[in-house]
Amino acid sequence: MNPVSSFFHGVADRFRALPRWGRLVVLAVVVVLVYFLPILNPPVITTPDSDFGAVLFLCAMYALVAIGLNIVIGYAGLLDLGYIGFFAIGAYTVGVLGSAHAKVPLLLCIPAAMAVTLISGVVLGAPTLRVRGDYLAIVTLGFGEIVRLILVNADKLTNGNRGISGIPTPPSLDLFGVPHLVWDGFVARVDLDNQTRFIKFSVVDSIPYYWLALTLVFFVLFLDWRMQNSRVGRAWEATREDEDAAELMGVPTFRFKLLAFATGAAIGGLSGALFATKQQFINPDNFTILYSVLFVAMVVVGGQGNRWGVVVAAALLTYLPERFRDLSDARFLLFGLALMALAIFRPQGLMPARRNVRAKRADEETEVLEEGAAHA
Amino acid sequence: MPDATKGPAGDSRPDANEPPKDLADEASVTKADEHRGTRVDDDSVLPPDEEAVPDTSVDISVEEVAHLPKGKMLEVDDVTLRFGGVTALDGVSFHINTGEILGLIGPNGAGKTTCFNVMTGVYQPTSGQARFMGEPLGKRQKFQITKLGIARTFQNIRLFHNMTAMENVLVGADAHHSTGMGSALLRLPKHKAEEAEGNDRAYELLRFMGLEKRADELARNLPYGDQRRLEIARALATNPKLLCLDEPAAGFNPAEKARLMELIQTIREQGYTVLLIEHDMKLVMGVTDRIVVLEFGKKIAEGLPAEIQDNPAVIAAYLGVDEDAS
Numbered sequence A: 001m002n003p004v005s006s007f008f009h010g011v012a013d014r015f016r017a018l019p020r021w022g023r024l025v026v027l028a029v030v031v032v033l034v035y036f037l038p039i040l041n042p043p044v045i046t047t048p049d050s051d052f053g054a055v056l057f058l059c060a061m062y063a064l065v066a067i068g069l070n071i072v073i074g075y076a077g078l079l080d081l082g083y084i085g086f087f088a089i090g091a092y093t094v095g096v097l098g099s100a101h102a103k104v105p106l107l108l109c110i111p112a113a114m115a116v117t118l119i120s121g122v123v124l125g126a127p128t129l130r131v132r133g134d135y136l137a138i139v140t141l142g143f144g145e146i147v148r149l150i151l152v153n154a155d156k157l158t159n160g161n162r163g164i165s166g167i168p169t170p171p172s173l174d175l176f177g178v179p180h181l182v183w184d185g186f187v188a189r190v191d192l193d194n195q196t197r198f199i200k201f202s203v204v205d206s207i208p209y210y211w212l213a214l215t216l217v218f219f220v221l222f223l224d225w226r227m228q229n230s231r232v233g234r235a236w237e238a239t240r241e242d243e244d245a246a247e248l249m250g251v252p253t254f255r256f257k258l259l260a261f262a263t264g265a266a267i268g269g270l271s272g273a274l275f276a277t278k279q280q281f282i283n284p285d286n287f288t289i290l291y292s293v294l295f296v297a298m299v300v301v302g303g304q305g306n307r308w309g310v311v312v313a314a315a316l317l318t319y320l321p322e323r324f325r326d327l328s329d330a331r332f333l334l335f336g337l338a339l340m341a342l343a344i345f346r347p348q349g350l351m352p353a354r355r356n357v358r359a360k361r362a363d364e365e366t367e368v369l370e371e372g373a374a375h376a
Numbered sequence B: 001m002p003d004a005t006k007g008p009a010g011d012s013r014p015d016a017n018e019p020p021k022d023l024a025d026e027a028s029v030t031k032a033d034e035h036r037g038t039r040v041d042d043d044s045v046l047p048p049d050e051e052a053v054p055d056t057s058v059d060i061s062v063e064e065v066a067h068l069p070k071g072k073m074l075e076v077d078d079v080t081l082r083f084g085g086v087t088a089l090d091g092v093s094f095h096i097n098t099g100e101i102l103g104l105i106g107p108n109g110a111g112k113t114t115c116f117n118v119m120t121g122v123y124q125p126t127s128g129q130a131r132f133m134g135e136p137l138g139k140r141q142k143f144q145i146t147k148l149g150i151a152r153t154f155q156n157i158r159l160f161h162n163m164t165a166m167e168n169v170l171v172g173a174d175a176h177h178s179t180g181m182g183s184a185l186l187r188l189p190k191h192k193a194e195e196a197e198g199n200d201r202a203y204e205l206l207r208f209m210g211l212e213k214r215a216d217e218l219a220r221n222l223p224y225g226d227q228r229r230l231e232i233a234r235a236l237a238t239n240p241k242l243l244c245l246d247e248p249a250a251g252f253n254p255a256e257k258a259r260l261m262e263l264i265q266t267i268r269e270q271g272y273t274v275l276l277i278e279h280d281m282k283l284v285m286g287v288t289d290r291i292v293v294l295e296f297g298k299k300i301a302e303g304l305p306a307e308i309q310d311n312p313a314v315i316a317a318y319l320g321v322d323e324d325a326s
Helices: A003-017 A020-040 A052-075 A083-100 A106-128 A133-153 A207-228 A231-241 A243-248 A253-279 A289-302 A307-323 A330-345 A357-375 B015-036 B112-119 B142-148 B165-176 B181-186 B189-208 B224-237 B254-269 B281-287 B305-310 B312-319
Strands: A176-184 A187-198 B072-083 B086-097 B101-105 B127-132 B150-152 B242-246 B273-277 B290-295 B298-303
Touching (some): A003 A020, A020 A176, A020 A207, A052 A207, A052 A231, A052 A253, A052 A289, A106 A133, A106 A253, A133 A289, A187 A207, A207 A231, A207 A253, A207 A307, A231 A243, A231 A253, A231 B165, A231 B181, A289 A307, A289 A330, B072 B112, B086 B101, B086 B112, B101 B112, B101 B254, B101 B281, B112 B127, B112 B242, B142 B150, B142 B165, B150 B224, B165 B189, B165 B224, B181 B189, B189 B224, B224 B254, B254 B281, B281 B305, B290 B305, B298 B305, B298 B312, B305 B312
Parallel strands (some): B101 B273, B101 B290
Antiparallel strands (some): A176 A187, B072 B086, B072 B127, B290 B298
């Protein structure tokens, strides 16, 4: 076992060993901490060169993207290199409906964005999911570029390169203020002048957006867990493992692949919508092919098929370049080197999917026995 | 349910005897473990070198399968299959009766597996057709044929390697389930009922195959023989009317082969119809009711095992004409 995964598995095992109430308490503490992270603004962890709240928002948003792409790549085994296309369609649906051509309130724009991306997922998937493996990757790669080029050229609908501005924010409540902590070295003090309004969405404060994105992450994780632990999740995994055998065991593989593709697309659309409402301005440059690569990197780095792994990887891959902004351009070099090191030393990702505790223990026992046999 | 419906195995195995049997089993397992000096707790896993023992007393019969009308279940009617210039199957006709074990034998490359593939929808015949329960299989998709009631195993093991043994069987059981995304997300009663049914069925089959202690192991970590048995369990989980086994004993030693044949007998006794491809003539003779022999894509003989044994064409095909020279 290598140290990274044994650390994560060790934490997971200890967590599982707790009684039910203990697990709930730990979970509650972690969730509260995560929500309050930008308020606490802890030294060392915080990003000195950029707005910590905005960075955390991006982490949560990309986590959402990674969860969606993990369904497509991790569960169903379909390599999708054009995921940015769905993200863009989601963002532009909100832009077009909410600002450019109508003034639909955001709460209606978001389901519309998900519906449009779901449909575009089906439209893309129906003809292309008949090809497998590398061919599918190339087709989806093309899809991502096609979407971007349409955004550039469909001037009447999307304003072309000028983009869409004035995208609506979510409705605000503005109930009370939450004062931030300010750190003087390692001594904290409550800063009453600097408050985040609960809950007021505006350009000046990213924290409410972070809370919204985080809530969506938890909600989608919950749905993801329910899907995976059902006939649907098993069908996806069986298809990934051996498509022909799955088909011969009664799994309508094409239908389930399409379902995975459409579900992933809808989640991509949701994160795109979130991006649009946070930025309030979008243009085609936000949706270049590089992001597709970054998204796939998140899933692969996290460990395909492990929802917590891809969430952690998405957050890390977003956070680290922001945290080390003072290294200027060298950070991308280091980032690339880190990814290469990971590919060489840990090709299965930071936290590869683990079936369950007993399966893992069985694995280890087999390993020990085999080693024993080798020494004898 | 009256006893008679349980098939021949039900008579010698009254339900009242089952609990003590289970207890006895557990006791024997514990004893064996004490003997080896290893501590075993409830959810322990079997060491990989220990042979799993099938428990053939487990009732795996299914109502809908056990009460099929007698007669021809599957008819292969003058099926020809050509790949370019190669004729893999040439006017092959035979049928399988409900409740029998039919052996499909022949030398390497005779077209046995190809014949399987036509029956399970992997290949479309060039001419002729296969009919199942009177319905032509025609252009049905593979998963639809499985739902009709034909399940198979593979000559080269094709389990879902990164899923646990239990999950492998659950995928099979899902063939007769219909939970979709909606009921899975909302945890509707249908989802719960089907999960419970699937779990029961899968566990029952794992016990039957002696794999219950390996339920949570990844399929790829199972010993070879267990993988073969798991494939059969997965196929049985689809509630097949016809179970097609493609060389299930490949790679087994003679003792393991004999045990597997007993297992197949038990499966038949519980109401399933079995089509068996096997290389080893002697084994096939012992376990099958009738035998069809293929050679070079043609049927060269069909009949009772005793007849096949003495058929000169079969002997020639199998042993070569030069029998005495070897």
